[in-house]
Amino acid sequence: MKKIVVLTGAGISAESGLKTFRDSDGLWEGYDVQKVATPEAWQENPQLVQDFYNMRRRDALAAKPNAAHYALAELENQYDVTIITQNIDDLHERAGSVNVMHLHGVITRSQSSINPLLTYPIAGWELKMGEVCELGSQLRAHVVWFGEDVPMIIPAARICQQADIFILVGSSLAVYPAAGLVNYVHYDVPKYIIDPKIPEINRIKNIIRIEEKASDGVPKLVKELLTGDPY
Ligand code: APR
Secondary structure (H helix, E strand, O other): OOEEEEEEOOHHHHOOOOOOOOOOOOEEOOEEHHHHOOHHHHHHOHHHHHHHHHHHHHHHHHOOOOHHHHHHHHHHHOOEEEEEEOOOOOHHHHHOOOOEEEOOEEEEEEEEOOOOOOEEEOOOOOOOOOOEOOOOOEEEEEEOOOOOOOOOHHHHHHHHHOOOEEEEEOOOOOOOOHHHHHHHOOOOOOEEEEOOOOOOOOOOOOEEEEOOOHHHHHHHHHHHHHHOOOO
């Protein structure tokens, strides 16, 4: 089975009602990310950080997968698909994708604030101060904050090296190390980019630009990959 690797960003969830990061003038849902998505913010005001992610979790749980998420899940019928997502929502899983790697964590799980390897499912939308891990430390959202390591980046790079087809959907490629993954895809592998504003990618060969929103561009590409009919 041919291997397809898909790297998704906030743009694939935009049509599910979840805001992107760089389309909203540098604020995330009205907050400066330095105040709610860094280890320093957690030290300074853990309740604000907890509340911020509780609101993100409530939004993510209320959102529904869109046609792009469902189309990527369909690819699994004929291909060995791995989805590497920068998103913390679980819309890929809810659309039926099985192999999903969350580079920046996933909001439906909590993690120990002293050992990031200890993660737990969160029932419902709210994680409260006072809820602790098995070591007795306060639980926080299982999300990689700015300035923290991205432990999944090495396995993600290895997977990109194995791709026969690479698809990038809805990412500005503004944040490393995730943005560097495209360099691990072999030069002769076709790299489809689906985004209404295709990000600048230099010195990469074999790029096919699809300047459309995800819910239009992804189903069309998936149909072509499944039936061989160029759309
Ligand atoms: N369909 C497809 N792409 C879209 C759509 C859409 N309907 N709407 C917007 N986009 C594109 C934008 O053109 C942009 O290229 O989605 C991309 C969103 O870029 P960002 O907001 O930078 O999101 P992302 O690339 O996922 O950010 C990466 O940065 O803030 C950190 O950790 C956070 O995971 C995030 C990372």
